[in-house]
Amino acid sequence: MSHTGLVAALIADDGTTDWPRRVPDRLETVLSAMPAAARAGFLAAAGAVDAYALARTGRTLARLTALERQSVLAGLAARPALLPLLDLLKVPVLLSAGTERMLDGGPPAGTLTRADPPLDLTPASAWPSRSTADAVVIGSGAGGAVAARTLARAGLDVVVLEEGSHHSTESFGRRAPLDRFTELYRDGGATFTIGSPPLLLPVGRAVGGTTLVNSGTCYRTPDHVLSRWSKDFGWTPADDFGRHLNEAERTLRVATQPLDVLGANGRVALAGARALGWRAAPLRRNAPGCRGSCQCVVGCPTGAKQSVQLSVLPDACAAGARIVTEARVERILVDPDRPGGPRAAGVRVRRERDGGFDILAPLVVVAAGALQTPQLLRRSGLGGHPRLGHNLSVHPATSVAGRFAEPVTAWQGVLQSVGVEEHHDAGILIEATATPPGMGSFVLPGAGGELRRELEDAGRLATLGAMIADRPGGRVLGRHGTAVRYHLDRRDAGRLLRAVLAMGELLFAAGAEEVLTGIPRTPRVRSLTELRDVVAGTGARRLHLSAYHPTGTAAAGASPQRFPADPQGRLRGVHGVLIADASVLPSCPQVNPQLTVMAAAMAITENQTKAIMSR
Amino acid sequence: MSAATTSRTGTDGHPAGRGTVFSETMLGTLRLDDEHRVRRVRLDLTVSADRVMRLWGTTEARAEGRVRISGWSDDAGARGELEISPLARRRIRYRVEFTADGRRLTLDGWKSVSARRPVASMTVLPYTLHEDGTPIGTGTLRFPLGTQLLPFLASFRFPRSRRPGAFVRPRWRGEPGRTEVWYTTVTDPDTGSGLWLHHELTAPADGSQPYAHGWAAVFPEDGPVRHARFGPARWSRAESGFRAGEVTVRPGRLSGSADEGALHWDIAERPGGAPLFTFPRWCWRHPLLPAAHMLPAARSRYDGTFTHDGRTLTLSGAPGASARIYGHGNARRWAWLHADLGGGDVLEIVAAVSTRPGLRGLPPAVFLRLRRHGRDWPRRPERAAAGWAGAGRFRADTTLPTWTVTGRTALRRIRVEVTQPPDRTLALDYTDPDGGHATCRNSERADAHVLLERWWLGGWRTEAEWTLDGTAHAEVGTR
Secondary structure, three states: OOOHHHHHHHOOOOOOOOHHHHHHHHHHHHHHHOOHHHHHHHHHHHHHHHHHHHHHHOOOHHHOOHHHHHHHHHHHHOOHHHHHHHHHHHHHHHHHHHHHHHHHOOOOOOOOOOOOOOOOEEEHHHOOOEEEOOEEEEOOOHHHHHHHHHHHHOOOOEEEEOOOEOOOHHHHHHOOHHHHHHHHEHHHHOOEOEEEOOOEOOOEOEOOHHHHOOOOEOOOOOHHHHHHHHHOOOOHHHHHHHHHHHHHHHHHOOEEOOOOOOEHHHHHHHHHHHHHOOOEEEOEEOOOOOOOOOOHHHOOOOOOOOOHHHHOHHHHHHOOOEEEEOOOEEEEEEEOOOOOOOEEEEEEEOOOOOOOEEEEOOEEEEOOOOOOHHHHHHHOOOOOOOOOOOOEEOOEEEEEEEEOOOOOOOOOEOOEEEEEOOOHHHOEEEEEEOOOOOOOOOOOOOOOHHHHHHHHOHHHEEEEEEEEOOOOOEEEEOOOOOEEEEEOOHHHHHHHHHHHHHHHHHHHHOOOOEEEOOOOOOOEEOOHHHHHHHHHOOOHHHOOOEEOOOEOOOOEOOOOOOOOEOOOOEEOOOEOEEEOOHHHOOOOOOOOOHHHHHHHHHHHHHHHHHHHHOO | OOHHHHHHHOOOOOOOOEOEEEEEEEEEEEEEOOOOOOEEEEEEEEEEEOOOOOOOOOEEEEEEEEEEEOOOEEEEEEEEEEEEEOOOOOEEEEEEEEEEOOEEEEEEEEEEOOOOOHHHHHHEEEEEEEEOOEEEEEEEEEOOHHHHHHHHHHOOEOOEOOOHHHHHOOOOOOOOOEEEEEEEEEEOOOOOOEEEEEEEEEEOOOOOOOEEEEEEEEEOOOOOOEEEEEEEEEOOOEOOEEEEOOEEEEOOEEEEEEOOOOEEEEEEEEEEOOOEEOOOHHHHHOOOOOEEEEEOOOEEEEEEEEEEOOEEEEEEEEEEEEEEEEEOOOOOEEEEEEEEEEOOEEEEEEEEEOOOOOOOOOOOEEEEEEEEOOEEEOOOHHHHHHOEOOEOOOEEEOOOOEEEEEEEOOOEEEEEEEEOOHHHOEEEEEEOOOOOEEEEEEEEEEEEEEEEEEEEOOEEEEEEEEEEEEEEEEEEEEO
């Protein structure tokens, strides 16, 4: 089904330039990478718009003139209840349009900062049907990579299983951001939560996991969070967390982002904070030599960002670990009749060619991410704990943009550059975040000509994002696919609105002419007073929300009733299964969690190696 | 632990459970990592387990057989192990070591049993070939259902366990009025001396404390019989065997001292041959008769030292046997013979008259077991003891110094004459659990003559004849 008419209507293709004509094809590519439910939702919404056009004019959108299409869209936009429907259509269209418009000026060139260190990679198709190892690590993200390195350095024969593929830095430089976007994310980046309101929850799927596509921001776990984990939840590794955080920072070469490549987006945030007297500074990042490509979320094209496949996994491979790519684990094999109770025996991996392969290992480290780990455990018959899959925190986030008199060109510079911590104690962390066009969580307002003008004028926009420390209101469902239910807590809804207000205040203080609120009914405000009125009259459910950093779905803690894993990360009810990813964190870490996850995995696997050595 | 509890929890009272043996043939291919060609492979295995294979559980088994790889290997000495767990772990794992071209290799693979594809998953064995732990090739073996299913099913056997050590564990579970005996008799071929180590647990019928006791005796060729008692000692259940103070019986080991150290011994036992049940096997497993007697191994070899009064007897591969008795007490009258006939042949006889009312008036029931060329005769012990409702039973005359046993089956007959010269015989007093006493006259240097005849072409012809000169072990008990 072609979406030529829909695209032409939404971005007001008047035929004066070439790039809008390429957008429908690009849109097809984006849609094909989406999960079936999201694709069906888009097609239903597109069909509804076409039906509206047919009812109103007797023809579908593709057969209308530009003026008639504009009239149809204006009719739709006049009905506030239909605005969410339009936004559903706009997100993938803007993603495609932003890419084509950017490519119109020539694809961005990436220059390698350094060559990728070697990895021991084997595709699943070439892995033997039967093999053994001392330990199998499921997942190669922040947790899995560190677990593999710790175990391999202790002398264990380690196999890392990664569902995604390996992507080299050089391959990132060759391809357009959107092409990478659909490959590097699970469900083509269209993972969303079911509930009130629905949240977009993108997670990476490649060697390196989400660290490949995160912003590189490296916050240490706040002390008050660690203290709560230790005292309230009995998660003892938190007591010695500083040592592991130091090691993680050393491995990732974490340092404060220098100002030279910070970009105008970050400078706007700093200027606003300075005017208000707020605490703000360039973020600490794991990207020495960053050149401000602003493509962190689709894989750093220069190799500056020290994702774990460039920093941790090479060390693991040097110590003997092997990585199997495109290997989705079907189930953990469990021997139920071992003396002392059930014991993990290895894993079974799905493979088209011959039904799959088995790896037998007495230790299985699950680091499949907070959304996949509970499902994998359920598939393996290990989902008996009533709290498994519950306790999901996701850092709900929203963003606003400010229009300035001078060009900002937010996509030139560091993608996530400045952190504003003035409201962090209140659970709100503001980060100046710009993305390649269309890839951010901010949705430009309007449709048709209005949207086209916003697109053309995007160079004057500065964008800020805010994430809030949420109460664990989510739950991972089922055994397959990605099924997440999330209910935004009333307190967290208030925090999101306060965050919008704070970001608007910051942008106005930095000299913004107007602020794009992201609220469909009142998309633009020109003063702080107006913004306050808008925020007071709206609810968090009307915001464009996305979420990042899912954690806590197989949490570790002292209480056997409350936590599926014990304080050492060992899954309760079975021997030989460790949880070493974000799902093991007892509650929301309140900051970008890469360092926290790495330190947790380090603590858990170090404890395990000590136990093995002492036998 | 109470007697009731132990009887529920332990199956060690019946250590002689059955095992499993079957043969399996699989055909398939192998591709070595450094080759582009595919080689054909045939695997013929005989698999044996110490227990009856359990479909719901996991059975560890040994495998022996032959590995043939076209153009590379034909090793008939392949050995390995199997982990058979089709339902619990849903895995049947094979690890087989063999030699190919002088290289020691291990085939490691498993069938992953799946309910969705039961036949394919139970018949296809993907494997990896390792050399020194490094993978060097992969392949797949398949069980050819069409040609091998029937031979495979027909090959299943469930033989009884042949682990002599298992029979050393105590049978007694706390019941009053029981006696249990571990005894060993040995002939030292170098000196002609005989040894007798008797270990006994007595649980008095009046419910008083059980006690462990026994004696050791040596029958030197050039002197009088020397013996000494040990115990009684408080009975403490030893899972692996018998213990009374420093006197112990463990699988493969006998040690202790008596008479304040005048006699002390430390002897290793090497069992040889399958267990020999003198009484019907069911009598041992289900103690319905007043007592039952059996040999964990029909014959054994002994190494070690036995010291008495400053003289040390050094045993080196000395023949003998250990036996076990469990029951209510001693018989009213009995005679016993253990004769190592050489060449792996053994004759074991117990002829006894029960103390029970109604049975004590009967002539002795003769339990005679002749193991010759690996086969036992008569085929069933009941045949010798009871005949056909008494007709044709074997007969015994237990008067000393020479006692005899005679008997015949359809085509064979036997005559055994045992002579226990008084100067080579030791008389000892036995105490039953009910307090009764019996006198036993034992000699580990008895003489015996065994004549085995077979009916052939209208007459009895000698099939085998053995004469033991001072190497038979015998005993006669009276009251």
